[in-house]
Amino acid sequence: MEYKIYIVEDDLSISNILKEYIVKYGFEAKTAENFENIIRDFEEYKPDLVLLDINLPKFDGFYWCRKIRQQSKVPIIFISARDSGMDQIMALESGADDYITKPFYYEVVIAKIKSHIRRAFGDYASSIQEKIVEVDKLKFYPERWELEFNDKSIILTKREGILLEYLMKKYPKVVSRDFLLEKIWDDIEFVEENTLSVNISRIRKRLQLLGIDNGIETIRGAGYKLNKTW
Structure with missing residues (x-):
């Protein structure tokens, strides 16, 4: 199965390089274009994982993370130059699964993507009855x-x-x-x-x-x- 990664990053140079790496490692990838309605693109694309920046036009990444969490449990990884402890806390409290600070090694991002995909859908995903x-x-x-x-x-x-x-x-x-x-x-x-x-x-x-x-x-x-x- 070719898992789909949705990249929500308004720096085109970063988003395009991320997309290149992600596709190179066997995933499908889409970069955000309409930053005023990330949810509509999310619903149409139906990604298996989201890479999300904090500083975005219109609304910030925390806002979009909460919106995604209202309808989906897909892994969400923040990628941001903001490295304060409070930003990381806000990301996790908004529903994120991980946080990577810029500048980063693209290989680290790929490793994180693979890890969360395995946990959500692959080797580590639960095959037993859902926990309640x-x-x-x-x-x-x-x-x-x-x-x-x-x-x-x-x-x-x-x-x-x-x-x-x-x-x-x-x-x-x-x-x-x-x-x-x-x-x-x-x-x-x-x-x-x-x-x-x-x-x-x-x-x-x-x-x-x-x-x-x-x-x-x-x-x-x-x-x-x-x-x-x-």
């Missing part, structure tokens, strides 16, 4: 970051999904802040003190969209727990 975490009617599918309750469903970002999965697995126990930080940020050097609180707040809002109010309870001095209010 359940607490009564609340169901979370960690392989596609989808949260379902009754007849409604939404797609979570990667960080939201990891947090909620552990809260559901540990239910009805309290999960400490240190445990959650260790699980989701062990590969990131810089983390602001309130980052965990911000993500918990986002999950609460996601649960509200499904009709669940007060879905996560803060236990002062201890951590958080899933609050089964349905």
Whole structure:
């Protein structure tokens, strides 16, 4: 199978060289042309992996990453000259799977593409029954970051999904802040003190969209727990 790579990079010299390398290594590739509607091109091309820059015309890469995640779980790799820890955190929280800083070796990009393709579709892709975490009617599918309750469903970002999965697995126990930080940020050097609180707040809002109010309870001095209010 010839996997399709969608390159969203407004520097033509970089995007064209990336395309050359990607095609050379046996993949199909398409470079973005209409930066005002990346989603339309994404839906038409149906790529298996997306390379995404942050600094783009009209809307930035974080915006388009979130939009893609609302409808797809394909691997997303950011390629950007912005190398701050916060940019990497924002990328991962927006739903990205990896982050490569410029300038980069094109061989490294190819290696990353191959690795994520294997994980998503090839040698490392799961061939067993899809994993599911359940607490009564609340169901979370960690392989596609989808949260379902009754007849409604939404797609979570990667960080939201990891947090909620552990809260559901540990239910009805309290999960400490240190445990959650260790699980989701062990590969990131810089983390602001309130980052965990911000993500918990986002999950609460996601649960509200499904009709669940007060879905996560803060236990002062201890951590958080899933609050089964349905």
